Amino acid sequence: MLKSNKYIFFDLFEQQIATVHKGTHLFYEMIGNYQDVEAKVKAIKAVEKEGDEIVRRIMNELNSTFITPLEREDIHQLAHTMDSMIDYIDGVADRMYLYQVRQPDPRVLAQANILVKCSAKLIELIRTLRKLDHQVVAKIAVEIKDLEHESDSNYRKMVSDLLNSPDANPIEAIKLKEIYDKLEDCADFAEDVSNLVEGIVLKNA
Numbered sequence: 323m324l325k326s327n328k329y330i331f332f333d334l335f336e337q338q339i340a341t342v343h344k345g346t347h348l349f350y351e352m353i354g355n356y357q358d359v360e361a362k363v364k365a366i367k368a369v370e371k372e373g374d375e376i377v378r379r380i381m382n383e384l385n386s387t388f389i390t391p392l393e394r395e396d397i398h399q400l401a402h403t404m405d406s407m408i409d410y411i412d413g414v415a416d417r418m419y420l421y422q423v424r425q426p427d428p429r430v431l432a433q434a435n436i437l438v439k440c441s442a443k444l445i446e447l448i449r450t451l452r453k454l455d456h457q458v459v460a461k462i463a464v465e466i467k468d469l470e471h472e473s474d475s476n477y478r479k480m481v482s483d484l485l486n487s488p489d490a491n492p493i494e495a496i497k498l499k500e501i502y503d504k505l506e507d508c509a510d511f512a513e514d515v516s517n518l519v520e521g522i523v524l525k526n527a
Contacts, residue, residue, distance in 0.1 A: 330383055331390065331397055332452050338376045338404050339448045343441035345369045345408045349415055350434040353426050363419045370412035377405045392451070396522050403518060404444075407511045411437070414504045421497040429480045433505045436473045440466055440512035447519050454527045459520055466516040473509035477502060 345366055352362040380401045384394060418426065447462045480502050484495055 329391060330387075331380065331392065334376055334380050334383065335400065335404075335448050335451065336445075338373060338380070338401065339441065339444050341369055341373045341376060342404055342408045342411075343438070343445055345373070345411045346434070346437040346441045349411050350431070350438050352415060353431045353434045356425060359419050363415045366412050366415045370408050373405055373408040377401050392522055392526060396518070396525075400515065400518050400522070403511060403514050407441070407508055407515070410504050410508045410511065414501055414508070417497070417501055417504070421501070423497070423501070427480060427483075427498075429476050430501075430505065432476050433473060433480075433502075433509070436469050436476070437505075437508055437512070440469050440473075440509060443469070444512060444515055447516060450523065451519065454523050456520075456523050456527050459523045463516045463520050466513055470509045470513040473506060477506040477509075 348362065348366050348369060352359065352366070380397065384390065384397055390397060443462055443466050447459065447466070450459050450462070481499060484490060484498055484502070
């Protein structure tokens with residue numbers, strides 16, 4: 323029996339979040355072994371392009387599917403919010419190379435690890451869309467919020483140390499502050515995805 327075309331959205335969402343998770347892993351590996359940075363940045367860029375292609379497929383399906391399993395606005399917003407995560411990871415990696423960051427702060431590795439954990443939880447969360455199980459969604463959403471709070475605390479410490487260091491080079495501080503901001507934005511997008519899924523499940527359960 324052929325699967326109804328409307329269920330392809332779940333397949334594509336799962337492919338998209340798997341791509342995000344791959345990107346967070348590559349970024350974590352880049353920070354953990356900060357050598358051959360240009361090649362590692364290119365690998366992350368390739369994953370970001372994979373994500374863009376999946377978003378295009380979702381939008382094409384949205385335009386050609388008469389009956390969708392979720393509200394069209396929700397499908398659109400969820401796809402673009404997940405895409406923002408991989409866009410920002412790509413942007414951070416790119417800036418670290420272009421700004422010639424010599425050696426990242428150890429807390430950047432901690433932030434990268436949090437993003438890996440967030441994206442792993444988001445894989446679990448996106449899978450729940452097929453069954454719309456609110457109890458499972460609520461539990462995973464709490465875990466993602468806890469990770470975002472951990473990221474926020476780590477971010478504040480990084481920025482505080484950066485700006486309060488008596489030896490800080492103003493130009494370097496501006497570069498690093500931008501990188502830290504965008505890393506924290508990645509964690510915020512993870513929580514945004516979680517909130518969207520929770521809202522979708524509540525509307526459709």
